[in-house]
Amino acid sequence: MITKTLQELAEYLGGTVHGDPNVRINGLAPLEGATPEKITFLANAKYAAKVEETKAGAVLMAPGGEPYGHNVIELPNPYLGFAKLLTLFYTRPHPNLGVMPEAIIGINVTMGEDINIYPGAVIGNNVSIGNKVVIYPGAVIYDDVSIGEETVIHANAVVRERCQIGKRCKLQPGSVIGSDGFGYAPDGQSYYPIPQIGIVVLEDDVEIGANATVDRAALEVTLIKRGTKLDNLVQVAHNCQIGEDCMIVSQVGIAGSSRIGNHVTLAGQVGVVGHVSIGDNVIVGAQSGVPGSLPGNEYYSGSPAMPHKQWLRVMGVMPRLPDMRKKISELEKKLNLLEARLAKE
Amino acid sequence: MITKTLQELAEYLGGTVHGDPNVRINGLAPLEGATPEKITFLANAKYAAKVEETKAGAVLMAPGGEPYGHNVIELPNPYLGFAKLLTLFYTRPHPNLGVMPEAIIGINVTMGEDINIYPGAVIGNNVSIGNKVVIYPGAVIYDDVSIGEETVIHANAVVRERCQIGKRCKLQPGSVIGSDGFGYAPDGQSYYPIPQIGIVVLEDDVEIGANATVDRAALEVTLIKRGTKLDNLVQVAHNCQIGEDCMIVSQVGIAGSSRIGNHVTLAGQVGVVGHVSIGDNVIVGAQSGVPGSLPGNEYYSGSPAMPHKQWLRVMGVMPRLPDMRKKISELEKKLNLLEARLAKE
């Protein structure tokens, strides 16, 4: 168990201590249920009153929060601080076991230092593996792949030939990088498979969810840029380009050759058609369908997608459609009666 | 080939024989095409007339059915009886081959009796494996996992560290239990990965479909309770709790921290947002989107979901929207004409 003084934690987080800098902390706990050797955090103003009652030895909070007499580390983003302390207290570096027996290694594989390649992992020929890379059992790396340092590839993930994986990437179990794009030339009746001779490039700090799939490009590159995270069961088709720091939530599908800007969020089960562009900072609500390009800096919802506020109004009307239809019918009858009456006059 | 008398089958199923208890049966067949050594079943009253023509040696049917002179096992739930006879006649116990050569076993693994661990399976350290467990090739069990008795883990399924799998569970090929939850703390521009230090618990009799994914909790437990079945490609996000005896059909996605009651059915491709509750005995129709909590004992459909009957009425109006719009326009013109005419008078 790690123990740190509050001062040490404040320095680690870039925050400021108010109260006793020497109090000793050995872990994190929620506001309720924390004990004096734990630090807790206030990330949502809704819970500010709970700070009064907490038994924690210290509280992470934003400037302007009420400490109720507690020791405090003040920092602008307490939720980020919480995440960093979770890393500090509860995660351990990988053990540097090297290439373990029963891992299967091809020829001409270059390996960095402090790696872990587990039994049952299969590495092809001409693969380059950076320092501190971890490859779990059953992961399969085809020939001519490069894997940047500190990347973790979980069990039964697959990286196909020639794809390039950046630094500090994480591939969850069962994810597939570089499967053939879904490209066929119709010959009238049947479909002739178009060789998919491109690759996938994942830049640094990209994370890929369990059983998510990223297809290799037909000719060039399917590209996922720095910092972007894909959740489980996401599909990225061939030739797509996804910008930096995007959040692509579970079961999203992006069809071929589409371009997603930077800092875009696609919520769960969204579908994006092929050959469109989505601008920077766009948010697309869950289950939406994107049938064309979307300008940046806007929140869209619906299938087909429209601005979110408009969609909310449209959805508000939906349950009333049967009443509206009835009302139209009533109005028509009334109007016909009026017309008939006036015609007689 | 197994052969049983009708009396033996009736005792196995808890039903009652009408007719010859000594007729010998060696398998199941549909009403049409059955032969005298087979038993058939009537589970849907729609097909009652077909009983007359069947050549089967006996018929499973509910009380009150017309036997048309056939030998009958009468029991309240003939479809359940059919399923149990399928098990009796057509499934075989696993062969108890033990730990086969080329299975990879970590240190401090405890194993029950009559297990089957196939070549190419990988078991981590400190894993506990109950009696009669079957683990197929390529399945990867990380450290500190426990697996209850009679559980079957198919090829290339993955169970990550510390997760707990109950008794008589079944994990289809490629399913992933305990992948990291999709949790990130925004730091303004980028996303800092929040360590996911919780686990997944599958209680007894839980089944997980092929390539389905269940994420580990951020801090505590993602819980799937006794008897619940997940179909292929389902996504369960971190910190969810799913009750007992639920049917979660293919490609459903449930976002983080949501709670599903007991005996809930989510039909195919349903999406449930995070942090909501769905009450007991709810049914949600295919492709629906659940944007908030749903009270129990109700059938919902639509995206956003509404009571199913209301949704049917709304959907009935949808194709008429263009006509409604035209009609409103016509009514407006007529009304304006009337107003103009009256203004002149």
Next chain:
Amino acid sequence: MITKTLQELAEYLGGTVHGDPNVRINGLAPLEGATPEKITFLANAKYAAKVEETKAGAVLMAPGGEPYGHNVIELPNPYLGFAKLLTLFYTRPHPNLGVMPEAIIGINVTMGEDINIYPGAVIGNNVSIGNKVVIYPGAVIYDDVSIGEETVIHANAVVRERCQIGKRCKLQPGSVIGSDGFGYAPDGQSYYPIPQIGIVVLEDDVEIGANATVDRAALEVTLIKRGTKLDNLVQVAHNCQIGEDCMIVSQVGIAGSSRIGNHVTLAGQVGVVGHVSIGDNVIVGAQSGVPGSLPGNEYYSGSPAMPHKQWLRVMGVMPRLPDMRKKISELEKKLNLLEARLAKE
């Protein structure tokens, strides 16, 4: 690097040379950026003007195209020609390495000639493997499976017991063939698993996307006919039958016992309910839901699906629903005023 004369390429493609048949070509390139030793192609009339500027040594084009003085191979389907030349110039036959060390092979396995079974692949008992089959690391073939010649099974794909894979099929990484169908008999409270004792048959030239799943039938056969292609993360439930030359795009789900005709396209994220039929040559638009049978030779969209043109009109009205509601309310007020006025007269 392969080099061919234009005449050789024309013969390979079944086209006709206009210009110099002896020009030597060593690869393909897009219209822009091509060099004289490359051949380029015009598949979309939109880009016809770019032919004038290209530096390519020759151009594939359809009859009637303007060659702008270039050497040309004229053929009816230049896009198909492009695909075939990609195969010619950029793909290589598998190296015929046989059964590699560390592949795990069961008993009574029959193998054709010129196969490649990679390290870490696991083949069960009584498996039949045709000529030129390639099985990548981590792929698991259960007992009693047959695999037709020239089929390629990528890493960590799984084929369960007794399933039959045709010739020239391709299974992308992580795909699962023959998982148990989602069949349970309710016993009032819980669900009793119905043994799924059928199989899956993939006919010749079927391709299955990464992490796609095809469930085995309860009793008989889940069938995917010749030439059909499934994209990544597609779900095909038990007892389905899919016709020839269909395109089933990513994340489509087809529920149990449904029948899809020949030459059907289901676009991304479409859902099809169980026990329905879709006729030949149907196209279903992205994210649509098919709640019942659909006659052939039609393009459908929407959830629930309707003819595409009708759906376009309905979707055109959707954003105007709030205005329509307001308008109805206004008309009602006006009409009430008129009525009141006339009542006084």
